[in-house]
Amino acid sequence: MNGYVEAGYLAVLGGLGGYSALLLGKSKKLKKSLLPVKTKNDRDESRPL
Amino acid sequence: MVQSVSGGTGSDQPANSSKAKPRVLPSRRRARRAWLTLGIVVVAIGVLLYKGLGNSLVYFRTASEAVQDRAQLGNRTFRLEGVVVPGSVHATGTGVDFSVESSNVFVQVHDTANPPQLFQPNIPVVLVGHFQGNIFLSNQIMVKHSANYVAAHPDRVATVNGKKL
Amino acid sequence: MESKRYKRVRRAAGIASLLSVAVTVILGLWVTPPDVVQGQLVRLIYVHPPVAWVAYLAYGVTSIASILYLWKRTRNLRWDLLAVSSAEVGVIFTGLTLITGSIWGRPAWGVWWTWDARLTTTALLFVLYLGYLALRRVPADSHQRAVRSAIAGLIAFIDVPIVHQSVVWWRTLHQGATVLNPSLSPKIHGEMATTLLIGFISFTFVYIWMLMQRYQIADLEQRVLDVELEQLIKERRNEPGVGSSQIESTEDVDNADQPSKV
Numbered sequence: 001m002n003g004y005v006e007a008g009y010l011a012v013l014g015g016l017g018g019y020s021a022l023l024l025g026k027s028k029k030l031k032k033s034l035l036p037v038k039t040k041n042d043r044d045e046s047r048p049l
Numbered sequence: 050m051v052q053s054v055s056g057g058t059g060s061d062q063p064a065n066s067s068k069a070k071p072r073v074l075p076s077r078r079r080a081r082r083a084w085l086t087l088g089i090v091v092v093a094i095g096v097l098l099y100k101g102l103g104n105s106l107v108y109f110r111t112a113s114e115a116v117q118d119r120a121q122l123g124n125r126t127f128r129l130e131g132v133v134v135p136g137s138v139h140a141t142g143t144g145v146d147f148s149v150e151s152s153n154v155f156v157q158v159h160d161t162a163n164p165p166q167l168f169q170p171n172i173p174v175v176l177v178g179h180f181q182g183n184i185f186l187s188n189q190i191m192v193k194h195s196a197n198y199v200a201a202h203p204d205r206v207a208t209v210n211g212k213k214l
Numbered sequence: 215m216e217s218k219r220y221k222r223v224r225r226a227a228g229i230a231s232l233l234s235v236a237v238t239v240i241l242g243l244w245v246t247p248p249d250v251v252q253g254q255l256v257r258l259i260y261v262h263p264p265v266a267w268v269a270y271l272a273y274g275v276t277s278i279a280s281i282l283y284l285w286k287r288t289r290n291l292r293w294d295l296l297a298v299s300s301a302e303v304g305v306i307f308t309g310l311t312l313i314t315g316s317i318w319g320r321p322a323w324g325v326w327w328t329w330d331a332r333l334t335t336t337a338l339l340f341v342l343y344l345g346y347l348a349l350r351r352v353p354a355d356s357h358q359r360a361v362r363s364a365i366a367g368l369i370a371f372i373d374v375p376i377v378h379q380s381v382v383w384w385r386t387l388h389q390g391a392t393v394l395n396p397s398l399s400p401k402i403h404g405e406m407a408t409t410l411l412i413g414f415i416s417f418t419f420v421y422i423w424m425l426m427q428r429y430q431i432a433d434l435e436q437r438v439l440d441v442e443l444e445q446l447i448k449e450r451r452n453e454p455g456v457g458s459s460q461i462e463s464t465e466d467v468d469n470a471d472q473p474s475k476v
Contacts, residue, residue, distance in 0.1 A: 002321065004321045008317040008318060009242070009257075011317065012265060012310055015309065015313070033438060034441065083348060087348045087349060094338065100334060101334035104329035108384060130385075165321065175387055190324055195251075198259065198392065199251075
């Protein structure tokens with residue numbers, strides 16, 4: 001077309017797509033961390049309380 | 050950026066996970082970083098306000114206003130607005146010579162920069178430059194596009210702006 | 215976790231986003247005609263104003279949620295989570311507004327950027343809400359943070375009507391509104407107008423999906439905090455020689471905010 005049009009559409013699709021992927025990844029990770037009920041022994045003991 | 054703004058609740062990651070990386074910063078450093086970001090933002094707001102107040106309150110003077118204030122303006126640099134007069138456009142080696150008009154007042158322009166692709170007769174433009182005598186010496190042409198959108202007639206498509214579309 | 219209904223609505227919004235954005239792109243890039251003056255560049259008009267509209271919308275939602283938190287009768291930390299979720303999505307869309315505008319401005323105006331009122335106030339909008347998000351990262355308990363950011367969010371919102379009216383109030387290089395102009399007479403017609411409308415609808419769907427997804431993350435983060443704190447308290451109780459009274463003062467510094475009852 002003329003380069004600018006393509007760049008604009010790519011910016012929008014890339015930006016929204018990238019942010020969506022980030023959101024999906026984050027919620028997946030959080031869900032995983034909540035699923036098994038962790039007991040005391042699962043804790044990383046090296047972390048200071 | 051997204052990463053840095055995610056911590057609305059203060060937890061970047063599940064700390065109860067056994068895989069927790071020691072990525073979480075201690076609170077004091079986190080606080081310092083937050084304040085630093087905030088400081089940068091405040092500075093940015095200041096710069097924008099300064100730029101805005103300095104430029105956008107009177108973004109341009111129309112050709113007729115500029116002629117009226119000719120004496121005051123001297124050879125100061127400012128933005129001049131007007132409609133490109135048909136038939137006045139002559140390409141020069143480095144730029145283009147033409148006239149702009151507003152409210153029936155004409156200003157002759159000598160431009161030394163490459164005009165943008167939408168530059169054409171009858172289009173409103175904003176020029177950056179200064180007066181020298183009665184000629185406006187412009188070193189930047191900006192095309193002021195209207196909010197009208199009109200479908201190009203299919204027969205004319207191939208020649209709009211003299212470009213193949 | 216999240217309710218079935220929430221999940222269903224979010225999925226529907228997601229599917230609607232994908233389909234309608236695809237339609238916008240196809241219409242915008244291939245079906246619609248070039249413009250008499252702009253030629254192919256007019257195609258950017260099907261994404262730039264819709265993206266800007268979503269930014270307004272997102273900040274509007276942030277403001278309403280902020281008011282609902284500040285108002286004692288409706289005070290609930292969930293409003294705070296909604297406010298931050300919408301603000302973050304708004305910042306993404308404001309960023310894209312600036313980027314697409316700049317990409318259009320270079321060939322159409324001849325410059326990537328100029329300090330006219332519309333562009334300057336939009337950049338200010340972007341920075342103001344970045345500030346809002348930065349403010350949220352300053353350690354505080356959740357109520358304090360919610361109040362603080364609700365006020366900041368409302369102050370930042372003042373810029374939204376200024377951005378919209380800037381092309382009327384001041385002289386700008388940026389054109390006036392095509393649809394929502396003072397005379398309320400759209401300056402775009404036919405399939406170009408239809409495509410623009412579909413653009414507005416499609417990016418609104420994207421917003422709804424993103425907001426729901428982001429809100430869920432905020433909610434999950436809150437739960438993680440709750441679990442952590444519970445565990446912490448349990449462990450502290452089990453440790454010999456540590457009184458439960460000390461828990462609060464020695465709590466994990468990373469999680470300085472008490473997850474208050476929501």
